Amino acid sequence: MFVAIKEQHKGVDVCINNAGLSHPEPLLSGKTSAWKNIMDVNVLALSICTREAYQSMKERNVDDGHIININSLCGHKVIPFADFHLYTATKYAVTALTEGLRQELRAEKTHIRATSISPGLVATEFISRASSKNPDEVAAFYATTKSLKTKDIASTVTYILSTSPHVQIGELLVEPI
Amino acid sequence: MFVAIKEQHKGVDVCINNAGLSHPEPLLSGKTSAWKNIMDVNVLALSICTREAYQSMKERNVDDGHIININSLCGHKVIPFADFHLYTATKYAVTALTEGLRQELRAEKTHIRATSISPGLVATEFISRASSKNPDEVAAFYATTKSLKTKDIASTVTYILSTSPHVQIGELLVEPI
Amino acid sequence: MFVAIKEQHKGVDVCINNAGLSHPEPLLSGKTSAWKNIMDVNVLALSICTREAYQSMKERNVDDGHIININSLCGHKVIPFADFHLYTATKYAVTALTEGLRQELRAEKTHIRATSISPGLVATEFISRASSKNPDEVAAFYATTKSLKTKDIASTVTYILSTSPHVQIGELLVEPI
Amino acid sequence: MFVAIKEQHKGVDVCINNAGLSHPEPLLSGKTSAWKNIMDVNVLALSICTREAYQSMKERNVDDGHIININSLCGHKVIPFADFHLYTATKYAVTALTEGLRQELRAEKTHIRATSISPGLVATEFISRASSKNPDEVAAFYATTKSLKTKDIASTVTYILSTSPHVQIGELLVEPI
Numbered sequence: 001m002f003v004a005i006k007e008q009h010k011g012v013d014v015c016i017n018n019a020g021l022s023h024p025e026p027l028l029s030g031k032t033s034a035w036k037n038i039m040d041v042n043v044l045a046l047s048i049c050t051r052e053a054y055q056s057m058k059e060r061n062v063d064d065g066h067i068i069n070i071n072s073l074c075g076h077k078v079i080p081f082a083d084f085h086l087y088t089a090t091k092y093a094v095t096a097l098t099e100g101l102r103q104e105l106r107a108e109k110t111h112i113r114a115t116s117i118s119p120g121l122v123a124t125e126f127i128s129r130a131s132s133k134n135p136d137e138v139a140a141f142y143a144t145t146k147s148l149k150t151k152d153i154a155s156t157v158t159y160i161l162s163t164s165p166h167v168q169i170g171e172l173l174v175e176p177i
Numbered sequence: 178m179f180v181a182i183k184e185q186h187k188g189v190d191v192c193i194n195n196a197g198l199s200h201p202e203p204l205l206s207g208k209t210s211a212w213k214n215i216m217d218v219n220v221l222a223l224s225i226c227t228r229e230a231y232q233s234m235k236e237r238n239v240d241d242g243h244i245i246n247i248n249s250l251c252g253h254k255v256i257p258f259a260d261f262h263l264y265t266a267t268k269y270a271v272t273a274l275t276e277g278l279r280q281e282l283r284a285e286k287t288h289i290r291a292t293s294i295s296p297g298l299v300a301t302e303f304i305s306r307a308s309s310k311n312p313d314e315v316a317a318f319y320a321t322t323k324s325l326k327t328k329d330i331a332s333t334v335t336y337i338l339s340t341s342p343h344v345q346i347g348e349l350l351v352e353p354i
Numbered sequence: 355m356f357v358a359i360k361e362q363h364k365g366v367d368v369c370i371n372n373a374g375l376s377h378p379e380p381l382l383s384g385k386t387s388a389w390k391n392i393m394d395v396n397v398l399a400l401s402i403c404t405r406e407a408y409q410s411m412k413e414r415n416v417d418d419g420h421i422i423n424i425n426s427l428c429g430h431k432v433i434p435f436a437d438f439h440l441y442t443a444t445k446y447a448v449t450a451l452t453e454g455l456r457q458e459l460r461a462e463k464t465h466i467r468a469t470s471i472s473p474g475l476v477a478t479e480f481i482s483r484a485s486s487k488n489p490d491e492v493a494a495f496y497a498t499t500k501s502l503k504t505k506d507i508a509s510t511v512t513y514i515l516s517t518s519p520h521v522q523i524g525e526l527l528v529e530p531i
Numbered sequence: 532m533f534v535a536i537k538e539q540h541k542g543v544d545v546c547i548n549n550a551g552l553s554h555p556e557p558l559l560s561g562k563t564s565a566w567k568n569i570m571d572v573n574v575l576a577l578s579i580c581t582r583e584a585y586q587s588m589k590e591r592n593v594d595d596g597h598i599i600n601i602n603s604l605c606g607h608k609v610i611p612f613a614d615f616h617l618y619t620a621t622k623y624a625v626t627a628l629t630e631g632l633r634q635e636l637r638a639e640k641t642h643i644r645a646t647s648i649s650p651g652l653v654a655t656e657f658i659s660r661a662s663s664k665n666p667d668e669v670a671a672f673y674a675t676t677k678s679l680k681t682k683d684i685a686s687t688v689t690y691i692l693s694t695s696p697h698v699q700i701g702e703l704l705v706e707p708i
Contacts (some may be wrong), residue, residue, distance in 0.1 A: 047207075340683075345708040457609065
């Protein structure tokens with residue numbers, strides 16, 4: 001992916017790590033393969049993209065880049081749903097990765113910014129994959145539960161990118177009301 | 178491993194997830210394979226052992242079991258050493274896994290206890306593997322840096338196991354002074 | 355103050371708890387009266403203003419109000435400066451108060467929003483009061499230390515107030531880079 | 532109190548800050564005087580006792596003293612009971628004060644230890660004061676709710692005091708199961 005980006009666009013200036021998923025596999029009984037898949041996507045792929053984006057910025061002397069991790073409220077507290085416990089562990093990891101990234105960028109004396117956005121429930125296909133509900137149940141769930149829209153998160157990203165270069169929003173928690 | 182335990186000892190009553198490692202691979206430049214190895218040992222293996230230990234307790238109706246995760250101070254704050262940032266992310270995951278486990282055990286109405294012990298630096302072979310220091314440098318490091326001894330952690334484990342059955346120590350942070 | 359607001363403007367729709375101070379009084383040796391003053395301003399006055407603002411919204415059936423607490427990065431981690439330790443304790447309290455407020459507003463079935471903004475260092479008269487530095491030292495401090503400007507925080511507040519009514523930014527951490 | 536201790540026992544070697552209370556006064560409607568009382572006891576008195584205990588150790592060159600703050604699970608997460616929200620804010624403050632104290636003791640190059648013990652519900656007169664329940668309701672509450680006993684906490688304190696001098700248990704969370 002990063003090779004294609006280099007050929008077509010020269011490199012990466014802004015990296016938004018948005019991919020994330022869960023499977024309904026509790027800690028007491030879940031399948032190892034499902035857990036591994038959650039970790040691969042939520043932690044490992046995010047870490048690889050972050051490293052590649054940084055290396056792309058570095059080789060082109062980009063000093064005003066921005067790496068944004070789409071984290072989750074689950075990155076900050078453990079909600080009482082067993083189906084999400086392994087997912088929650090990967091989001092705790094993302095909280096630590098964003099802070100670690102910020103420290104490494106500072107140590108390299110760059111002005112590249114790192115931000116974690118931690119939304120509550122957003123209406124996407126996430127729930128249909130992450131839970132064992134059927135489509136009707138998912139529809140009923142969204143009909144009765146408050147959720148953010150993807151455009152709410154997009155607008156948050158736009159705001160964060162638009163702030164003055166010396167302003168680093170490190171963490172933003174956002175939930176539906 | 179759990180098959181052998183079953184044959185020789187019938188099953189598991191107490192599971193202490195002590196294995197954990199790190200490699201000196203920062204977030205901006207680290208090797209994917211090293212990161213994967215850290216995640217496999219610190220998160221996936223711990224989760225598998227936890228599940229197998231619980232299933233072993235469940236099939237023998239053991240209601241006073243105990244699962245202890247040897248976490249780290251790094252499971253609670255991000256220290257400014259790039260070499261440890263991926264490790265730190267896995268330990269944040271362990272913090273969430275222990276809390277999630279406690280919730281699931283409660284939901285199952287068991288009295289099995291779950292504890293996270295989070296030590297600061299302990300004098301083991303951890304540092305020689307986790308850093309790029311040579312043996313002399315590691316020796317010099319331990320000569321000038323305060324550290325806990327493995328027996329300090331062992332004595333903490335003994336204490337936690339010895340508390341009354343209705344007392345659950347959820348988290349214990351311990352550091353050298 | 356709230357009586358005057360009622361007479362002149364009918365009531366409060368948006369409350370921004372911005373007042374906050376510190377005195378250079380460490381935990382091992384500080385003066386009780388200085389500690390009390392920090393607690394009165396940072397915790398008690400904020401709590402009183404929050405309650406009065408809510409009561410003002412309630413009696414006029416204002417359901418889209420907003421209460422914003424200007425917290426601090428010190429509300430989330432303890433920085434190694436003894437002069438700020440009591441201040442830090444009051445900001446940890448503000449973190450809890452904002453979350454508690456959010457829960458109470460939800461329980462009352464209002465759509466009033468509660469937000470904590472936690473900035474790093476902002477260039478105000480805060481440092482000259484909070485530390486034992488003289489004016490020249492304070493000037494030298496700001497010349498060599500990165501800081502946010504008050505207008506950066508103002509612009510953050512404007513953004514938070516401008517989000518869609520169903521979007522609640524619960525916490526925003528922002529620091530200079 | 533510290534004068535009397537000095538006269539009768541020469542000074543303080545171990546200080547256990549156990550006093551703490553709450554009143555059923557939510558953030559949206561509570562009485563200022565009740566809030567002030569909670570803050571005075573839980574934060575200010577604890578800080579004064581800590582300072583006096585340290586000064587007593589210092590003037591007698593006691594280097595193996597111990598200051599233990601009886602915190603609460605509420606010092607780490609905001610539980611959904613409005614009656615406890617101001618109390619929770621003071622316990623968040625205690626979490627920060629214990630960490631700040633540890634940093635100051637380290638900066639002074641002492642080996643005096645600082646520990647926070649954070650229990651869940653303990654069966655004391657706390658609930659009868661902290662809630663608006665009458666005695667019968669309190670009795671019914673304890674009959675149906677799991678709680679720790681005061682001797683469980685006492686035994687935790689004993690353990691912490693008995694650890695090797697170079698072992699500092701910084702935080703211990705304990706709850707009934």
